[in-house]
Amino acid sequence: xKNIPTDLLxxxxxxxxxxxxTSAGELLxxxxxxxxxxxxxxxxxxxxQIFLRGASLDLTEDGEYLxxxxxxxxxxxxxxxxxxxxxxxxxxVRLGIPNDFELAFLPKALRSLARxxxxxxxxxxxxxxxxxxxxxxxxxxxICLVMEPEREKEDRDDRDYRTDPLTWVVNxxxxxxxxxxxxxxxxxxxxxxxxxxxxxxxxxxxYRIAYTSPxxxxxxSAVEEGLGLTAMAASVVPHHLTKLSEAEGLPExxxxxxxxxxxxxxxxxxxxxxxxxxxxxxxxxxxxxxLGEH
Numbered sequence: 001x002k003n004i005p006t007d008l009l010x011x012x013x014x015x016x017x018x019x020x021x022t023s024a025g026e027l028l029x030x031x032x033x034x035x036x037x038x039x040x041x042x043x044x045x046x047x048x049q050i051f052l053r054g055a056s057l058d059l060t061e062d063g064e065y066l067x068x069x070x071x072x073x074x075x076x077x078x079x080x081x082x083x084x085x086x087x088x089x090x091x092x093v094r095l096g097i098p099n100d101f102e103l104a105f106l107p108k109a110l111r112s113l114a115r116x117x118x119x120x121x122x123x124x125x126x127x128x129x130x131x132x133x134x135x136x137x138x139x140x141x142x143i144c145l146v147m148e149p150e151r152e153k154e155d156r157d158d159r160d161y162r163t164d165p166l167t168w169v170v171n172x173x174x175x176x177x178x179x180x181x182x183x184x185x186x187x188x189x190x191x192x193x194x195x196x197x198x199x200x201x202x203x204x205x206x207y208r209i210a211y212t213s214p215x216x217x218x219x220x221s222a223v224e225e226g227l228g229l230t231a232m233a234a235s236v237v238p239h240h241l242t243k244l245s246e247a248e249g250l251p252e253x254x255x256x257x258x259x260x261x262x263x264x265x266x267x268x269x270x271x272x273x274x275x276x277x278x279x280x281x282x283x284x285x286x287x288x289x290x291l292g293e294h
Contacts (some may be wrong), residue, residue: 006077009070011035012050016067017112019057023284025274026159071115090119091270095278096132096144097124099186099216100101101258104236109281111286113274120270129215130189135214136261142271143262143278145231147191150255157171159279161259164233167196167243168250171224181250182210182228184219196231233258235285258282 014024015035025035043050049065059067075207081227099104102124110122125135129147136144181200185193200207210228213219223230223241233256260278267275 002045004042004045004073006074008038008045010074011038012042013067013070013074014112015057016059017108017193018280019284023280026283027280041074063076075115089117089269089273090121091268092121092123093143093271093274094123094141095125095269096135096141096276097126098129098145098148098258099133099145099214099219100232100236101145102126103238105281105285109277113277116176117270117273120273122274126216128186128190133261138162142232143260143275145258145260145278145282146255147258149191149195150257154257156170156259159283161257162235162285163255163257164235164285165255166192166231166253167234167237168229168253169223169232169237169241169243170229171226171241177293179206179209181205183207184211184213184228184230185209186219187212187214191256192231195256199251199253 011024011028011030014027015021017240018024018027020033021035021039025032028035030038039051046062046066048062048068051058052060052063106124112120113120125132125141127135132141132144133146135141136146143267154161183196183200185196187193197207211218211222213222219230220238220241222228229250231253234243260282262271262275
């Protein structure tokens with residue numbers, strides 16, 4: 001009988017959960033070539049192919065079976081090690097995050113975290129970035145994610161931020177054409193709104209604020225009903241809405257930086273684990289194509 005090394009199974013499951021070899025490597029502390037080599041070893045050991053070849057990370061039929069079995073095997077392994085070595089990591093972690101990113105990657109990241117560290121409790125608070133950062137400065141959060149205009153010089157750890165183009169978002173089937181562009185925005189203080197209004201003024205394009213809401217649900221509902229256009233980081237735009245390029249006659253919006261803030265010296269063991277999963281989730285965000293791009 002063959003024995004399957006748990007490190008190979010953990011790599012396989014992490015790739016599937018995080019949606020990428022690079023993200024899995026960052027979380028597991030291995031390079032992408034090392035991660036790829038582990039998958040090749042696993043396939044050679046089992047004499048089967050577990051990932052469909054191509055750009056996607058879809059699993060073969062054997063891969064799907066192995067994924068379910070591997071999760072169960074790892075859960076038993078982790079519970080056993082934690083029980084015998086007394087390493088049952090627990091704690092409360094306070095997290096502040098912008099509204100858009102709550103749906104974009106947070107549930108998936110926290111689901112993966114909960115499977116490995118079920119006793120870590122994460123309290124999540126969502127708002128616009130300006131408010132989140134103000135609360136972080138007052139020590140309301142252990143970790144926060146903040147969206148800002150792109151910096152000319154970035155001195156943070158590469159794992160702690162990502163840069164995204166800001167893109168126009170619309171429901172084309174509902175929006176009526178108008179000489180004055182109707183905008184759907186968050187309240188004053190939101191980085192989206194300030195960049196939107198600045199670009200419209202610079203481009204001398206007439207506009208009006210058609211709808212304002214502090215919640216992502218309110219913004220998306222207004223756009224879905226055709227009340228106006230909004231702007232979002234390209235990586236968090238819901239797939240049922242349309243991105244427009246500047247070729248549609250709209251001004252270029254620039255880019256935003258979305259980054260993690262924390263106080264290194266104050267991070268608990270639980271907070272460090274949460275930070276690792278947030279870094280992996282942030283790195284794994286991938287925007288879908290913009291209308292007009294090829």
